[in-house]
Amino acid sequence: MKVAVIKYNSGNVQSVLYALERLGAEALLTDDPELISKADRVIFPGQGEASTAMDYLKSKNLDKLIPELKQPFFGVCLGLQLLCAYSEENDTECLGIFPIQVKKFIPEDYREFKVPHVGWNNLQELNSPLLKGLDDSAYVYYVHSYYAELSEFTIARTHYISDFSALLHRNNFFAVQAHPEKSGPTGQKILNNFLSL
């Protein structure tokens, strides 16, 4: 199976490639629209800042390409946020696959809730073939300061300060806020389920 991992100016894509390798997939890091269109699966990884990432996507016309893709597509971390309609991070219009907003964590008391939300937290109300074999004892690794609000597209939630969308699904588009490539056996299962869709 050929998996295109969308290349843009974001950190640590390498871990995603290694994780795919471990699962026996043929992973290719690319920003070439043709290669992306032809791949069996597309992964949109990410770490970094929303407006810079959107600018880069636009410069490569990927903002036009991504919504047109028909194969299973998986946004990870910042990738999830960019698939939403809007991010509070530097007032950024995003791709709008999920008609929801990305908001900043604002705790009432920083002594109780640090921002970014860093570490292992569990998934709740899991409801998708993407999460087959997992239940609410599944912990995934998070590092983020912004979150997608809950919506009809939420297929699992996580609680930090409030409930947010841990995973989203609409048509062929899936997205996860945590880092499955860094989430031990649980993350491996999610990636494997994605490849098996």
Next chain:
Amino acid sequence: MLTKRIIPCLDIKEGRTVKGVNFVELRDAGDPVELAKIYSDQGADELVFLDITATVDKRKTLAELVTKVAKAINIPFTVGGGIGTIEDVKILLQAGADKISINSAATKNPKIINEMAREFGSQCIVVAIDTRNVDGIDFVFTHGGRQATVLKTQQWAKEVCERGAGEILLTSMDHDGTKAGFANEITAEISAQLSIPVIASGGAGKMSHFRDVFTFGKADAALAASIFHFKEIPIPELKAFLEKEMISVRP
């Protein structure tokens, strides 16, 4: 619920682990990749690799090691030790490290924290602070606790947070190696004044020390080396203990 993290630390010299390890299942006690894999399988939440090599071509050896580790394990790991420039960070992140930790480079040139955070994002910049109490005042030390600075620990912690550090790794040089428990007081003080997570380090000897640093010390994560290497405290037992003590950990 967000869980408290347990982080084994591996000291690396010329691409090999040092300080000795005591695992029967290890074929090669010096191989960091093999040890990382065992810790990951045992349920470690993250790993820290601290490079103590002093040679010039260390960066290349370290980057190669980072790649091997990143290929072998799927939990986050931090690399630290002698990192001073944007270029150092870029090489290690590209090799597959999730976070890097800086220490003396930051005390020498605090602006480097801003630059690194801007370039790579706060989430991958950990600032390590070695603290020692001198006549009732907590000062920042560098070079493995040998060199004093004029920086007061509480103020410095606040400054690195404002400059864009994503996490603080706080090591009490007074407690390090004593196995008498973490420095709960200063850890709590720093954790309470900062909006970013604090990893406590130095002094772990018993399972109850971890409970204490999470409750009294308000730490978000706890790091230890020898007690894990010598299997004095196996990670699964530690997590079972903490769970019984009502501290949320990843099963």
